[in-house]
Amino acid sequence: MSTAAAPASSVPAGARSGWWEAVQPAARDPILGVTEAFLADSDPKKVNVGVGAYRNDEGKPVVLECVRKAEQIIAGKQNMEYLPMGGLVKFNDLSVKLAYGDTAPVLEEKRVAAVQTLSGTGACRLFADFQKRFKPDSRIYIPVPTWANHHNIWRDARVEAHTFRYYKPSTRGLDFEGLMEDLKKAPEGSFVLLHACAHNPTGVDPTADQWKEMSQLFKSNRLFPFFDMAYQGFASGDTVRDAQAIRIFMEDGHQLACAQSFAKNMGLYGQRVGCLSVVCDNSQQAVNVKSQLQQIARPMYSNPPLHGAQIVTTVLSDPELKEQWYKEVKVMADRIIGMREALKSNLEKLGSSLPWKHITEQIGMFCYSGLTEDQVDRLTKEFHIYMTRNGRISMAGVTTGNVEYLANAIHEVTK
């Protein structure tokens, strides 16, 4: 139809003035803004060690072969009907098995409420909203530092947030004493956000013994453990080992919750595949909790997207594809571990007087370099190296092709 302008008199002057004049420009997202800046840079030597997405040694994104095969299997067969509000049931079953173990007692007793979510973010947000709705006076304790979006999530859910010490700059390791001290002060009934493995952004994880001590504290002080597990398999290369923190807490009888993401370990980033699970007293309670989680999802997005969940389900339910996935995730983890070793040895070869052993002691996609904001800015301005201003380096962006250049640049700004 014609879109010729209507006569001016049909819209009174008052209605014509915009409603949004007072809207302020929002600050750029600190993480995603880095990639935007990188893309805008035309320097051929530029390096992106900003956003946490895996790259192969050519610096290219990777679609796993097991995923490609799964897509071929799915193609042409499925309908695209709405999933239930809680998502694909088979996907949820396979996800929680991966997190808790195939024969975990809580699974056999049907005590786990599980819903498919929009990746890790969606799982955290659904839980935060759920926490607000059913434990409105409770607090969330968030480690310092953490993935920046964690604060946004619990803030938007209107949950009162506190922090606990986690990273110790002087050692570039875990501040375990500070962590225990701070959590001991948390009131009973508080919820605590824990990174199950490969802490983002520091790469610093507690040891098994430290996890066990934390578990005991949580029991005696009635703290609720909420695990954000975004890197299972991706950290050590071993999915069982990467879930050890959760298994330790499970053994101690905790009723915990877990947000799982398949963004990194299956390379499904943009497909938004995740799972939120809540361990309950019994099967009826699990039914109740799941139904309430669905009530939160319905007015947010009705039901979760189909495609990614079908891929994960296909891979995890086919023994050959699952084996292939285990191998491919180990390749990714090993490459990153190799780059850590290369970066550290390059820096040592250059004669850097600073300590760099934390590069290989930290685990997962990120290295908390210890670089200051000024040093990071110099890296960007002088060397076209892009990372977040907290000094976090995405090791997945490091390749044999750029590791020397990166080491040189870091040495230049720190000597």
Add this chain to the structure above:
Amino acid sequence: MESFALKRIAAVASHLTPTAPPPQQQQALSMEATASAAAASVFDHLEQAPEDPILGITVAYNKDPHPGKVNLGVGAYRTEEGKPLILNVVRRAEERLLADRSKNKEYLPITGLADFNKRSAMLILGSDSPAVVEKRLVTAQCLSGTGSLRVGAEFLARHYGVKLVFLPTPTWGNHFKVFMNAGLAVKTYRYYDNKTRGLDYEGMLEDIGAAPSGSVILLHACAHNPTGVDPTPQQWEGIRQAIRNRGHLPFFDSAYQGFASGSLDKDALAVRTFVADGGECFIAQSFAKNMGLYGERVGALSIVSKSSGVATRVESQLKLVIRPMYSNPPIHGASIVALVLGDGDLFSEWTVELKGMADRIISMRHKLYDALRARGTPGDWTHILKQIGMFSFTGLNKEQVQFMTREYRIYMTLDGRISMAGLSLKTVPLLADAIHAAVTGAKA
């Protein structure tokens, strides 16, 4: 250390005791659960939430073992054979995506696939729309219609002065929670006239006129859900003037473009009229029905603002709503839509398939009407012909609906809404029999 070990042993031992008792009363359960070393769950006080009134119908239908059952509940298109349909263009688009090994699965930007956003906006607004030409438009890919509504509502709750939205009576059930959970107060305006089974135009204008100035007014762009009753073009003009005169903000829910009349442009008329007058509006688009992409959750939120400078700031604030909700939207469905909308052949073929679906529904309306007339069912059933889109508001009451479900295995929502898309030549007679029996025999 010794007590540490004893604690661990106790924890392990608790798993060797018999498993939890079968589902019982809430109170009894929570007492038993605290018997072991672990305290009761912090969520022990939760009750089971009721089934969603719409999605719950399909749950009940699936449980029914009766072979002759008919599902006229959820609004998902079915073929004449009663099967879900994947459009040909969607299949072809998927094949192309699959074959392109250069495509990766990286994160989309927070506001989604740029190409998809551009084409979605042009689809609803027209490529020559002043909002498009003058760049007074922000579009963000969202999780289908629901997600677009929710993101828009959250934005309004944060940045708009009047935190009040008016919904038509009746409306899609989920609308209430979408706006309420976003933090807006919800009221209603008269819409459906029980007596005429048509639009209560005067009531609607009255209520819009009485609403506090600047209120958000939710409008179904076409094929009103659940009634199928749409304003005429003349009535839309009257509604537009009433809204603009009060300085209200129109928020369109467009879930059936092309699906209602069979024509994409015709179904976009109301939206385009509002945009043409230069005022601001919100538009939530869904590709669930018109591209059959239901489960892939493809939609877009468009905000038409007064100037392009405002548009940039608005987009930055939208990102702050989206990032802590799900970070960025899913790539698969949007890629399919972008391909179809961007390829001349695929687009043409899509319009043909779309018209096919719309035509089948229109023909089902006629068949049902004829079947009721043939049975001499009392009452005026012309509203079935006059209503448009996927649904028909039959006018049947709760008791009649429950009777039809019990005796005839017809599954539909208790408000009397039937999904015409779920009917076929085979099932029309059954439905007509059921309606006839309900109207003549069941309790009033």
